[in-house]
Amino acid sequence: MGKSESPLGMVESADRARQRRPGFLEGGLLLLLVTAALVALGVLYADRRGIPESQEGSEVCTTPGCVMAAARILQNMDPTMEPCDDFYQFACGGWLRHHVIPETNSRYSIFDILRDQVEVILKVVLENSTAKDRPAVEKAKMLYRSCMNENVIERRGSQPLLDTLEVVGGWPVAMDKWNETTGLKWELERQLALMNSQFNRRVLIDLFVWNDDQNSSRHVIYIDQPTLGMPSRDYYFSGGRDRKVREAYLQLMVSVATMLREDENLPRDSRRVQEDMAQVLQLETQLAKATAPQEERHDVIALYHRMGLKELQSQFGLKGFNWTLFIQTVLSSVNVKLLPDEEVVVYGVPYLQNLESILDTYSARTIQNYLAWRLVLDRIGSLSQRFKDTRVNYRRALFGTMVEEVRWRECVGYVNSNMESAVGSLYVREAFPRDSKSMVRELVGKVRAVFVETLDELSWMDEESKEKAREKAMSIQEQIGHPDYILEERNRRLDEEYSNLNFSEDLYFENGLQNLKVGAQRGLRKLREKADPNLWIIGAAVVNAFYSPNRNQIVFPAGILQPPLFSEEQPQALNFGGIGTVIGHEITHGFDNSGRNFDKNGNMMDWWSNFSSQHFWEQSECMIYQYGNYSWDLAEGQNVNGFNTLGENIADNGGVRQAYQAYLKWMAEGGKDQQLPGLALTHEQLFFINYAQVWCGSYRPEFAIQSIKTDVHSPLKYRVLGSLQNLAAFADTFHCTQGTPMHPKERCRVW
Structure with a gap:
């Protein structure tokens, strides 16, 4: 892919985390233990925040999904912290205390754990050799087996690389095949x-x-x-x-x-x-x-x-x-x-x-x-271990990591990255609830409606530009879960995607070269093709979300539609505070400092009046200054780059504001939410806690320094603190007095 889309975050990291999922018996025992713990710990927290009378009659949900959600929230929190002083520590302090960054990782977060869980599922389906598979899936499994075939990879040593270097004219420093004649022909x-x-x-x-x-x-x-x-x-x-x-x-x-x-x-x-x-x-x-x-x-x-x-x-x-x-x-x-x-x-x-x-x-x-x-x-990375060992010092300096990823995770990640449609079909069949699509589509409609309604609140924007913004917001197309064709046995499109690939179990290096060539040529071939507005820009087994400015399209793959972001079995406060804020984030990308340059059809066009354009930048400068003043001790005290992260900060702020308003509107229109067992928290407080807990995570110092330089997203804790400091409804929900860190005297707002 040449031009980058706007992702929710953390899509580029090659590092993976570890998380063993409980088996059926372990999970059942865990539910009993968790329920008992919630009764005791919930009383402890109830002394701090009482539930208002309007919510006292709410039904307490005791299904396994709700009990696990309550346990997760409670374990992640640090109730000894004052939420108005440092809400990130209040929401994530328990998570940070209980999770150590694995030796293989430069960063460890809720998102990394979710990706681990997806990879465990993919390992199982890629290693399943009992089923009669369609050609695309069989090729994905063959690629995986070739990656796992370490004995052959070790035996072949450097020869595959030397053969490849011959194709590109040699590597003069290593092959001594460069002379005056060679230079003249070059x-x-x-x-x-x-x-x-x-x-x-x-x-x-x-x-x-x-x-x-x-x-x-x-x-x-x-x-x-x-x-x-x-x-x-x-x-x-x-x-x-x-x-x-x-x-x-x-x-x-x-x-x-x-x-x-x-x-x-x-x-x-x-x-x-x-x-x-x-x-x-x-x-x-x-x-x-x-x-x-x-x-x-x-x-x-x-x-x-x-x-x-x-x-x-x-x-x-x-x-x-x-x-x-x-x-x-x-x-x-x-x-x-x-x-x-x-x-x-x-x-x-x-x-x-x-x-x-x-x-x-x-x-x-x-x-x-x-x-x-x-x-x-x-x-x-496709060669024998002695070549991988040469990277140790470089990776340590760059990421702070000392240990290579375990082989099966490396192979799962590689196959998923290169055959995302085929692998996505396996994941969806194994783990994606079919009803999720319609539920998330409803949430998209509710959050989008709030974005359109709240345009009326913006005094910095004139009516002419507001009308264009409404048109663009209503024209945003959504893609949820997966493309239908990857599950349709009689539809040959999935197999045709990989028709030019012919893998061998003993030739992992060459299989990788095929992927490079096919990937490059797939992109080049588009030059004379009409753009497909329904094309999926990412696979289904991905824990991320995207906005495409050229398509005016938002994408929520199946991989991200899991707890804590989304579940049919958890209260709506958690769904709005999780995937709801992600939906708002992606919608707002259509109106950030980059997306604002494209119209409802995905064409670069200045649809802004001079008045609105000037005031957009005035509103944005507030956020540039706000985030630019966050000093990150883990990155040697460097400040966040408020300009580089502006687009993501605008999206974070807009996303949480829209999702919260959509949740309040849903309840006002008769939506009945449930209480979680053992947690004396209001629905509104649960919304904000789940929003914050989506971003719980830790960095190694080396990777923190790299993130300051390269990541267009703010560090995890500042994504939470910055967006909630700007939202008056948050301070009201947690009764924060003006002047406390979470209720500053001045707030920033773009959307």
Whole structure:
């Protein structure tokens, strides 16, 4: 996927957590123990917060789902904390006290536990060999078995990687197959095209196909600045811990190159390897400096530059780089020809302006070393253990982790990422209640209605812009659970998705290369295809949610529709405080600092009046300042980047406000909610506690520092504190007096 959608959060982390689910007998015993504990502990909490008379008659729910929900909430809380002082600690203090970050993890949170539970289910269904499977599912199981086939992977050693490097012209530092003749024949255009179309590595120049921002019904070629080997540009030139990460990254390059030289029976030549890799790091450092910082790339209108190939060539000559040759070579992999009047959209204008001098500075050998290194870095995890061991120091510096993920989790995650529709079909059949779709669709309708109604409260927006906002909100399409076709046995679409894949149980490395090639070419092939408005942008077995600005679409995969976010068996206060706030979050993404640039049809268009646009930014500045003043001790006291996180903060604030109003409206219209056993909490208090507990989690310091640099979401506790400090209804619910941390004198509100 080229352009990123707006996720709920934490979708990128490759680290996984551990959580053993109780068996049937264990669960039954647990219910008895929990019920007894709730009676005792509930009385303790009842002394602090009484239930108002209006709710005293509410029915107490004692079903297994309610008892487990009550136990979860109580165990996660720290009732000794004053909710008006630090509501995150009040709601999550028990969770933080009882959960230690596993050695394999850089972060451990409620979301990670939910992902663990999904992975346990996927392990079972992927290892089930008794069923007669359709082709797509059989291929997913074959890919999983090849990943689990450690003996073969160990026996093959580095040979699969060496064979692959031959295809891309070798890795000069490790293979000594570079001389003057090689350099003369070497063409950057063809090398970049090969990396893009065959290995899905968009290095030096990011070329991809996606919906045209100005016309979402068609696709267009985008040219942008690339990703880098390390997660953030700051790691390349900042001091402190960044220097340690940089040193570990260089050592990783040197170690892998040295190992491959040994496998090729070449002399170690430590000095030459060190010099070559130092040059590669220097080149990548210059590329990092050439890229625009994240905070300068939020305005999609400013990023968007449409031009023909002649203008592209004249503006960005790059010392003779042939753009037509590069683009046509990429497209030739899917038998697509450039049109005479083909236009491209350039996002990375400042980067391309800086790239020319960089290409002029470094030799073809150094650039080839860099291109090959980026492929090697991507494939280390598919090799034998001795190659994985070279990453230990780098991963420790970057994530704070010391231990590799257990093999089956790594394999489950890999197969789910690469065959999400096939794996999603297995998950849905095994674990997704069919009634959930209709229940969540009702919640979407209730939260959306509140968003539209509360537009009338906004004095900063004029009526003309409000009407456009109403139209856009009512036009948002929702996708819930999974696409129907993945369960339809007679529908061949699922099998056709993977028709170009032909896996072998003994060739895990090559299976991975097939996935890279098919993934790259699936995207490129869209160039001449009309955009499918019903296309799912993510698989079903995913614990996350998304908003797509080009489709004006919100997506809630089956994986996220589980407790504590959603359950048919828990009170509605928890559902509104869980998945309800997620629904509001995704709806609000359509109106954040990025989504606001797209209209109801997903086309980039300025539908705002000057008055409303100016006041939108004035309202936003309040949040930029608010979150930018949160100092995170775990990240060496660095402040949250209020500008980088603005879109997610706007969505968090809007989401909890809309979901709470929707819950109150539901009750006012006759909805009868239940009390949880042993908890003397009002329905409204339960709403806010469950909202906060969705975000319970801990970070390692190293990952906290990385998150400050790279994550567009605020740290977990500030997502809770920031949004609730801005909501007067929260302070009213917990009787917080003005001047306490949770009832500040000044509040921010955009939506």
